[in-house]
Amino acid sequence: MKIKVALVRCDSYDRDKVKAAITKLIDALGGFEAIFAERKACGVTLPAISSDSPLILKPNLLAKAPPEKAVATHPEVFRAVGELLRERGYSSITYGDSPGNPVLSTEKTADGCGIKAVADELGIPVGDFGSGREVEFPQARASKRFVLCNEIADNPYGVINLCKMKTHQLERITGATKNSFGCVFGMNKAAFHARFATPETFARVIADLNRLVVPRLHIMDGVVAMEGNGPASGEPVEMNVILASLDPVALDATFCHLIDLNADLVPTQLACMEAGVGEGREEEISVIAIDVPMIPDGKELTLDEVAAKCGNRYFDVQRGKDYRGRFRVLGPFAKLLEKKPHIVRGRCVGCGICVETCPLEDKAILMGPDRKPVYDYSKCIKCYCCQEMCPEKAISVKKSLVARISDRRWGV
Numbered sequence: 448m449k450i451k452v453a454l455v456r457c458d459s460y461d462r463d464k465v466k467a468a469i470t471k472l473i474d475a476l477g478g479f480e481a482i483f484a485e486r487k488a489c490g491v492t493l494p495a496i497s498s499d500s501p502l503i504l505k506p507n508l509l510a511k512a513p514p515e516k517a518v519a520t521h522p523e524v525f526r527a528v529g530e531l532l533r534e535r536g537y538s539s540i541t542y543g544d545s546p547g548n549p550v551l552s553t554e555k556t557a558d559g560c561g562i563k564a565v566a567d568e569l570g571i572p573v574g575d576f577g578s579g580r581e582v583e584f585p586q587a588r589a590s591k592r593f594v595l596c597n598e599i600a601d602n603p604y605g606v607i608n609l610c611k612m613k614t615h616q617l618e619r620i621t622g623a624t625k626n627s628f629g630c631v632f633g634m635n636k637a638a639f640h641a642r643f644a645t646p647e648t649f650a651r652v653i654a655d656l657n658r659l660v661v662p663r664l665h666i667m668d669g670v671v672a673m674e675g676n677g678p679a680s681g682e683p684v685e686m687n688v689i690l691a692s693l694d695p696v697a698l699d700a701t702f703c704h705l706i707d708l709n710a711d712l713v714p715t716q717l718a719c720m721e722a723g724v725g726e727g728r729e730e731e732i733s734v735i736a737i738d739v740p741m742i743p744d745g746k747e748l749t750l751d752e753v754a755a756k757c758g759n760r761y762f763d764v765q766r767g768k769d770y771r772g773r774f775r776v777l778g779p780f781a782k783l784l785e786k787k788p789h790i791v792r793g794r795c796v797g798c799g800i801c802v803e804t805c806p807l808e809d810k811a812i813l814m815g816p817d818r819k820p821v822y823d824y825s826k827c828i829k830c831y832c833c834q835e836m837c838p839e840k841a842i843s844v845k846k847s848l849v850a851r852i853s854d855r856r857w858g859v
Contacts, residue, residue, distance in 0.1 A: 449733040450697040450726045451476065454753060456738040457670050458687045460514070465689070466527040468738070469666065472691040475735045475745070479535055482664050482693065489658045489724055490586075493604045496663065498536040501602050503574055504528060505662070507611040507626050508544035510679050510836060511551060511559030517673040517683040520609045522561040524668045524689065528609060529569045541574035542566055544629040545596050545636065547679070547836050548804065552577060574598030579632025584659045588722060589643060589651035594635040599660055606630075606662040608695065612669035612686060612702055614677030614764050616786075616831040616844050617646050618653075621678045622702045623665040623695035624715045624724065627656045637806030637832060644828035650714035654722035657695060665698050666691045669705075674763035680840040681763075688757055696725025697732045704729075704750040706762035787824060788834050789845035795819050801833035801842060 453475035457468040476482055483496035496502065506520035514521050525542070532540055546556040553576040557563040566573065575597040582595050599606065610626035618625060628636060643649040667690040675681040686705065692698040696719045703710040710716045710727055720727045733747040739756050742748070748756070797818035805812050811826035812833055820833075834842040 449731055449747075450692070450694045451733055451735060452690060452692040452694075452697050452701045453735040453737065454688055454690045454701065454739070454757065456687055456740075456757065457689050458685075460521050460523045460670055462523055462526065465521075465523040465670070466530060468689050469524070469527040469691075470531060471737045471744075472666065472689060473531065475737060476664075476691060476693065479532070479537070488693075489661050491604075491661060493661060493663065496605065499538055501539045501541070501605050502532065502537055503598060503602060503606045504540060504542040504571065504609060505599075505606050505626065505629065506542065506544055506557075506560075506562060506609040507613075507621075508553065508556045508560055508562070508629065509547045510838065511546075511548075511556045512679070512838075513559070514561050515671075515683065517611070517613070517671045517681075518679050519560040519562070520611050520668050521670065522565045524609060524666065524670075525562050526565045526569065528607060528666060529566070529571055533569060540571050541598060542571050543574040543576035543596070543598055545576055545632055546629075547636070547832070548800065549633045549637075550803070575601075576632075579635070582659065584655060587655040587658070589648065589655050590639070593656065593659060594632045595630055595660070596632045599630040603660045604663070606660060608662040608665040610665065610667050612667055612672035614674055614681055616677070616765075616834055617829070618650060618715050619708065619713050619765050620699065620702060620706075620715075622667055622699040623692075624653055624657050624699055624719050627660055627662075627695075628653060630656065630660050637804065640830040640832055641806040641808075641828065644830060646714040647718070649830075650718035651722075653715050654718040654724055657719055657724045658722060662695070664691065664693060665695045667698055667702065669702070672762075674706075676834070676840070676843055679835045680837060680842065684759070684762065686757075686759060686762075694725040696720055696727045700727040700729070700732060701734060701750060701753065704754040705758040706764055707754070707758060707760035708762075708764050708766055712766070712768060786844050787827060787829060788822065788831060788842050790820055790822070791841045791843055792819055794839050794841035796839055796841070798838065800836050800838060804832045804836045806830060806832055
């Protein structure tokens, strides 16, 4: 049986439209009773969830940014899921995320993203994301231990993943599987970036985390996505879709097809498939189309078919093949193909957040005498934590002329 991904067209964040769209997604997947039934996933048996079982809404709260910036999960998506759970009798709900900036609390970040006001209105309290504890995971492939936020450590199988459709400089995209990184407490996220510095090794950490914390449902906010310099400094772009699945890898594979990105180039996809997190092969995924023009509701489409109807092949995402492994013969010339973070000095206000968020003990970025940051690229591990957390969009990703030509002409 093919893995099901439900997709609904939704052209705005109008409250009634979003709630109607998410209602259709839930129904297409069999309703909450089917979604919360006992089942096996990631090598474990997920227990059945009853109306009084604890549930955690886990939006993307990367940074304190208003909804129109498309940095975080939109408040109306959060509202719709919270209201539907309440209406269908689920009484024990909390929410939260571990923000990218450990100085800011979950509550302050949620307030800046517009989610706290909605949560307060629905009577959904913030969970314990302000402290964490170590959890052993001996069957992991990359990291045998994680410091999880207490709320997640207490309830790793009761999460509803409310992810955002965005680009990501390290992993190309951030969607369902990558959103699990917000389950890691505070500065431990930076420590992982320092320890697992390449896209491939970091992706294996994400795969391990998705086997340790197994959400019951994944809903992706793609009404307005982020392209370009994501996941925090990119540009909003209308995609006009909301997606849902029980399988995060299938959901991210659908995202890749919608933006004409080869999913085999996304390290998190490869690592999660190898680890048994989910299914990403095109022939094993079926998309249930809802409110798609010229398509009967409930018709199951292939990934290519849904991309033809709802996709955006001009979406600004890194599509070029990574040279590593293919062009080792270039030796010292390989560095000419690298990309690296770069300060846009006209935008920089000298706040120092980039320095604070650099995960290295011996910082790769320091404040210069003019109160503007300066990189030491000999230390930089290209994790892009600085770029993610810059509130002024003052850090871009710079490519050499050779890299730009190679990417455009040969897909390097």
